[in-house]
Amino acid sequence: MNEPYSPAAPSSPSPGTMKMLVGFLAAFVVAQTIGTTLFCLYLHMKMDKMEETLSLNEDYVFLRRVQKCQTAEGHRSTLLDCDKILSSFQDLQCKDGGGSKQQPKFEKQTGHEHSHSKGKNETAAAAERRQPIAAHLAGVMNSRAVSVLEWRKTGYAPTSSLISYHEGKLKVERAGLYYIYAQVSFCTKATTSAPFTLYIYLYLPKEDDRLLLKGLDTHSTSQAFCDLQSVRGGGVFELREGDMVFVNVTDSTRVNYSHGSTYFGIFKL
Known part of the structure; x- marks a missing residue:
């Protein structure tokens, strides 16, 4: 099947x-x-x-x-x-x-920019002339003998913020050429034989102070109890920023502090 x-x-x-x-x-x-x-x-x-x-x-x-x-x-x-x-x-x-303070590395000064820069420099110089860097101080009476004469500001004399006063010393805040001057009036007697000497020093904290100026005045032949005389010194010196100057004399107890007779000053040229 x-x-x-x-x-x-x-x-x-x-x-x-x-x-x-x-x-x-x-x-x-x-x-x-x-x-x-x-x-x-x-x-x-x-x-x-x-x-x-x-x-x-x-x-x-x-x-x-x-x-x-x-x-x-x-x-x-x-x-x-x-x-x-x-x-x-x-x-x-x-x-x-x-407006960086640094001058650009690649910079082309056109005539307009140069004149603008020159104008700014002249403006700064004019401002400095209007506000001279100077100080004029009057003597401060001290009955004891001191190694550095002391001073005070006067209302009629210029005082710049770039010159400061520290314990008898004037400190300059800007480097440059300065004219430094001082006058000291003193009392002398016929019995005094040693000359009265004025010193202006540059203060050097880490070494001996440097003598800048020196003035001498001999004793008087007058028989008066106190014969007033004065000795003055001044000169031009190049100072660095932060330099300090001060005044010293042989006998600070003989200094006369009557108005306008003893003073100390400095100004930038």
Whole structure:
């Protein structure tokens, strides 16, 4: 007896195979996503670095143009607009420094700028002339013997803020040439044989004081109880910032402090 032919039913993949296929596809997608993200990040960093390199290169080229415009060859070149380049560079300096005290390294002074700078210097000099750096002090009476004569300010004499007074000494706050002067009136007697001597010293804290000026006056032949005389000295000296000067005499107890007779002063030339 013949049996009818029936085709075999197709076999379906096993569940384990399906799970492996799905896991492989998922791993591939995850790996592809991670790789794409890392590549995008690398590309972004590379572009940033290229932009920074190009920016530095542009800055270097600009500075080279500025430097070249400082030379006569650069001004003669028809390929460079030096006025525009220097103007841009000065604008950048003003924005960046906000009026820096230091002079820019690459700077071109036009005639107008030079005249403006000269005008400012003349204005400063005129202000200094209106307010001279000077001080004039009157003697302060002291009954005991002192090694440094003491002084006081007077209402009629100039006193600059750039000259200060410290325990009988005048201190200069600005270096330069100064005229230093002093006069001391004193009482002398015929019985006194030693001369009365005036000294003006430069004060040096770490070494012996330096003698700048010296004045002598011999004793009087008068028979009066006290014969008034005076000795004066003055000269020009170059002082540094912070230097101090003071006055000393052989016998401070003989100094006469009447108005206008004993004084000490200094002024900048």
